[in-house]
Amino acid sequence: MAEITPKGSREKIKKKAVPIPKQPPEVRIKNFNEVALGYTEEQAREEAERCLQCKEPQCIKGCPVGIDIPAFIKCIREGNFEEGIRKIKEKNSLPAICGRVCPQEDQCQKYCVLGKVGDPVSIGRLERFLADWERARGFNIPEKAPSTGRRVAVIGSGPSGLTLAADLAKLGHEVVVFELLHLPGGVLTYGIPEFRLPKEIVKAEVGYIQKLGVEFRFGYVIGRTFTIHELLTDEGFDAVFIGTGAGPPMFMGIPGETLCGVYSANEFLIRVNLMKSYLFPGWDTPIKVGDKVAVIGAGNVAMDAARCALRLGAKEVHIVYRRSRSEMPAREEEIMNAEEEGVIFDVLTLPVAYYGDEKGWVRKMECIRMQLTEPDESGRRRPVPIPNSNFIADIDTVIVAIGRRPNPLIQQTTPGLKVNDDGTIVVDENMRTSIEGVYAGGDIVTGEATVISAMGAGRKAAKSIHEYLLKRGKNKSS
Amino acid sequence: MYEILAVKELAPKIKWFEVYAPHIAKKAKPGQFIILIINERGERIPLTIAGYDREKGIVSFAFNEVGKTTKQLGLLKEGDRIWNIAGPLGNPSEIRKFGKVLCVAAGVMIAPMLLQIKALREAGNEITAVIGARRRDLLFFVEDIKALSHRFYVATDDGSEGHKGLGFLKEIVAKEKFDRCIVMGPVPTLQAVSEITRPYGIPTIVSLMPLMVDGMGMCGVCRVLVGGKMKFACVDGPEFDGHLVDYEELIRRQRMFIVEERLSALLWEMGGLKYG
Numbered sequence: 242m243a244e245i246t247p248k249g250s251r252e253k254i255k256k257k258a259v260p261i262p263k264q265p266p267e268v269r270i271k272n273f274n275e276v277a278l279g280y281t282e283e284q285a286r287e288e289a290e291r292c293l294q295c296k297e298p299q300c301i302k303g304c305p306v307g308i309d310i311p312a313f314i315k316c317i318r319e320g321n322f323e324e325g326i327r328k329i330k331e332k333n334s335l336p337a338i339c340g341r342v343c344p345q346e347d348q349c350q351k352y353c354v355l356g357k358v359g360d361p362v363s364i365g366r367l368e369r370f371l372a373d374w375e376r377a378r379g380f381n382i383p384e385k386a387p388s389t390g391r392r393v394a395v396i397g398s399g400p401s402g403l404t405l406a407a408d409l410a411k412l413g414h415e416v417v418v419f420e421l422l423h424l425p426g427g428v429l430t431y432g433i434p435e436f437r438l439p440k441e442i443v444k445a446e447v448g449y450i451q452k453l454g455v456e457f458r459f460g461y462v463i464g465r466t467f468t469i470h471e472l473l474t475d476e477g478f479d480a481v482f483i484g485t486g487a488g489p490p491m492f493m494g495i496p497g498e499t500l501c502g503v504y505s506a507n508e509f510l511i512r513v514n515l516m517k518s519y520l521f522p523g524w525d526t527p528i529k530v531g532d533k534v535a536v537i538g539a540g541n542v543a544m545d546a547a548r549c550a551l552r553l554g555a556k557e558v559h560i561v562y563r564r565s566r567s568e569m570p571a572r573e574e575e576i577m578n579a580e581e582e583g584v585i586f587d588v589l590t591l592p593v594a595y596y597g598d599e600k601g602w603v604r605k606m607e608c609i610r611m612q613l614t615e616p617d618e619s620g621r622r623r624p625v626p627i628p629n630s631n632f633i634a635d636i637d638t639v640i641v642a643i644g645r646r647p648n649p650l651i652q653q654t655t656p657g658l659k660v661n662d663d664g665t666i667v668v669d670e671n672m673r674t675s676i677e678g679v680y681a682g683g684d685i686v687t688g689e690a691t692v693i694s695a696m697g698a699g700r701k702a703a704k705s706i707h708e709y710l711l712k713r714g715k716n717k718s719s
Numbered sequence: 720m721y722e723i724l725a726v727k728e729l730a731p732k733i734k735w736f737e738v739y740a741p742h743i744a745k746k747a748k749p750g751q752f753i754i755l756i757i758n759e760r761g762e763r764i765p766l767t768i769a770g771y772d773r774e775k776g777i778v779s780f781a782f783n784e785v786g787k788t789t790k791q792l793g794l795l796k797e798g799d800r801i802w803n804i805a806g807p808l809g810n811p812s813e814i815r816k817f818g819k820v821l822c823v824a825a826g827v828m829i830a831p832m833l834l835q836i837k838a839l840r841e842a843g844n845e846i847t848a849v850i851g852a853r854r855r856d857l858l859f860f861v862e863d864i865k866a867l868s869h870r871f872y873v874a875t876d877d878g879s880e881g882h883k884g885l886g887f888l889k890e891i892v893a894k895e896k897f898d899r900c901i902v903m904g905p906v907p908t909l910q911a912v913s914e915i916t917r918p919y920g921i922p923t924i925v926s927l928m929p930l931m932v933d934g935m936g937m938c939g940v941c942r943v944l945v946g947g948k949m950k951f952a953c954v955d956g957p958e959f960d961g962h963l964v965d966y967e968e969l970i971r972r973q974r975m976f977i978v979e980e981r982l983s984a985l986l987w988e989m990g991g992l993k994y995g
């Protein structure tokens with residue numbers, strides 16, 4: 242058991258975290274600027290002071306990539322930011338992003354011992370502070386190992402691919418990233434909205450990776466432009482990493498889902514974030530949001546879509562969810578942000594059909610009320626419809642956010658690649674797929690997960706590919 | 720950046736571009752498409768591949784200048800560059816020996832139909848080709864297609880050349896047995912031809928053009944109802960069984976952003992070349 246009060250060194254524990262400045266809700270729903278503004282140097286040092294510098298830090302156990310958390314916090318206290326960011330970057334190559342979007346309350350901060358007596362240390366905000374400090378100052382480009390003459394192809398420029406590309410480039414390998422869209426970043430660019438993760442930050446991270454010598458090719462659809470096999474033969478790559486993530490949006494299969502005004506969350510967010518529809522007609526891709534919007538589902542994606550809809554001028558945005566508030570899969574912080582902004586939560590409600598007008602635009606939604614069963618053996622309470630509780634609500638926009646499947650093209654076009662029933666790619670503990678020289682990681686392996694887990698997978702695969710290339714190097718006569 | 724190597728005007732407001740994109744040229748097949756974006760602020764627009772030269776690394780497509788993006792594209796000249804092109808996308812057409820194939824193309828889609836006909840012809844099929852346009856001056860590739868077809872017909876909406884409308888096709892399919900029918904063009908053409916071939920049970924393949932964004936199955940805007948099932952045209956198509964497509968739904972969805980599209984084109988035209 243870790244100690245809560247260190248031996249006499251500090252008298253009193255500060256129970257409350259230093260709050261992070263935020264744009265007030267009534268202001269922020271009118272813009273796409275970042276909601277949370279970040280700690281100032283004083284605030285960061287004050288918050289860092291709260292850390293107990295535990296001998297057996299529990300927080301590290303909760304970090305999927307094992308950052309030495311007390312060490313970087315100590316650096317902040319001492320004002321040694323340079324060393325602090327270096328400590329983080331030993332384990333996490335995208336701290337400005339993770340500091341903003343990691344579910345810390347389920348990871349490091351969940352285990353922080355201070356959480357037992359008050360607020361845990363705001364580890365994420367401190368991580369963000371250091372990363373922003375570094376970006377403002379300009380990145381140091383680290384020394385690269387001499388060229389190995391080995392070439393690695395990376396498919397997809399999401400967090401897994403970006404991390405892997407940076408790691409392998411530093412080790413002296415030649416890395417080319419193939420991305421089907423016209424911009425890098427994967428979900429960081431096309432999914433997570435500007436007000437949670439400014440695209441300037443993604444751009445800066447990618448810029449840093451480009452400076453390491455990584456080449457990006459956009460509009461390359463692996464599986465069609467080249468197959469994996471062609472990358473390894475004709476195109477001359479020694480290894481391939483698949484980081485293609487999740488893509489195809491699911492629909493419920495109820496009547497009316499092809500009416501105009503019914504979007505998948507992915508379409509809605511791609512229009513808003515990748516194509517910058519909120520700047521239409523200055524930018525060319527349009528979007529249409531009515532007065533009354535129903536977002537189906539209650540995960541992070543649903544919260545993002547709901548909050549975008551508000552910013553695009555919707556008068557009323559409802560989250561429609563079939564279970565109760567406590568089962569909502571979204572981060573608590575995001576639920577609270579959405580609530581503050583005026584999103585209405587219709588829980589225990591399931592849509593069963595949409596109805597349109599004569600022009601084919603959605604106008605009404607039929608729902609049924611749900612109740613939760615008593616917990617079954619596994620402790621889960623299932624939602625079941627309450628008979629004859631159907632009702633009809635007026636709505637003019639629907640955003641379906643009930644999940645996405647793995648991108649299937651590589652699996653369909655790569656003979657010999659082992660795939661699970663759910664379409665994810667099978668890998669071993671070293672991220673190796675069933676084909677020699679081919680590795681995979683991120684959402685394409687785990688199903689929809691988190692930025693940090695994708696990053697961790699990229700890092701692990703990089704290590705594994707590096708070892709493979711060294712071994713292969715020896716076997717090759719050249 | 721993709722350099723435009725050649726520009727041709729096939730008919731008023733219909734342009735043919737040849738661009739340098741060797742990796743796409745190498746893999747392109749009839750029936751597939753590309754998605755291009757002119758600049759950072761642009762829209763991603765899908766265009767059907769109408770030709771390729773694998774040796775020279777050239778991909779060709781033809782487009783109709785209908786809205787902001789295609790009008791802006793139409794102003795580009797040889798030597799200009801397009802910011803990004805993704806492809807090849809979509810499933811290639813099934814090309815093999817079917818026997819007698821009826822090929823119907825209307826408007827700008829006459830261009831990719833020529834590529835289809837070449838491939839079908841090479842596979843040993845007997846081609847009956849029908850090309851149509853609103854008016855006589857909008858027809859193109861007449862001689863090329865005629866040269867590859869065993870039987871050849873022209874139709875215009877106003878009767879200024881060949882048959883008036885597609886009604887005459889009814890007699891043709893009544894007289895002759897076809898093993899397959901391929902239709903490319905605007906939805907009303909796809910629908911009309913599908914209705915004509917339906918009573919004769921001729922397998923009819925239509926190439927659909929719903930709205931698209933990513934073109935890779937990630938957004939679902941391209942969803943169409945085929946035989947009552949939801950399909951994503953970009954990855955499940957773009958070709959489908961013409962007798963099973965819900966055309967009414969397709970037309971409604973194509974018009975989803977019509978107000979915004981008009982606004983966009985209008986503002987751009989008012990601002991002239993400076994805008995966007």
Ligand SMILES: Cc1cc2nc3c(=O)[nH]c(=O)nc-3n(C[C@H](O)[C@H](O)[C@H](O)COP(=O)(O)OP(=O)(O)OC[C@H]3O[C@@H](n4cnc5c(N)ncnc54)[C@H](O)[C@@H]3O)c2cc1C
Pocket residue numbers: 342343344396397398399400401402419420421422426427428429432433461462463464484485486487510541542545648650651682683684685689690691692693695
């Ligand atoms: C709206 C939204 C909000 C989210 N919010 C959070 C959050 O707050 N915190 C958090 O931790 N996680 C969040 N997530 C989840 C997180 O973003 C993902 O788990 C993570 O991005 C997965 O990374 P990845 O590298 O596996 O792939 P992705 O980020 O999915 O990137 C894959 C890339 O591969 C490309 N690609 C796919 N197929 C091909 C191909 N055949 N050829 C070439 N390129 C291809 C795609 O275009 C894409 O750019 C969110 C997800 C969404 C959708």
Ligand SMILES: Cc1cc2nc3c(=O)[nH]c(=O)nc-3n(C[C@H](O)[C@H](O)[C@H](O)COP(=O)(O)OP(=O)(O)OC[C@H]3O[C@@H](n4cnc5c(N)ncnc54)[C@H](O)[C@@H]3O)c2cc1C
Pocket residue numbers: 752762764765766767768780781782783784785786787788789790827828831927928929930931957973974977980981983984
């Ligand atoms: C798979 C596929 C292949 C295509 N191939 C070709 C091609 O080879 N040549 C070509 O010229 N066009 C093709 N299109 C259509 C082309 O993508 C659109 O014409 C283009 O996006 C219009 O962009 P815009 O900004 O110029 O016009 P917009 O402002 O988007 O639209 C202007 C007008 O065109 C109509 N329109 C828009 N999109 C379509 C569409 N998909 N089908 C019919 N009408 C539409 C609008 O309703 C509006 O009236 C294809 C579409 C798809 C999905």
Ligand code: SF4
Pocket residue numbers: 291292293294295298299300301310311352353354355362364
């Ligand atoms: S962050 Fe929390 S758990 Fe980690 S060292 Fe500091 S007080 Fe201990």
Ligand code: FES
Pocket residue numbers: 930931932933934935936937938939940941942951952953954
């Ligand atoms: S265009 Fe996005 S799924 Fe087809």
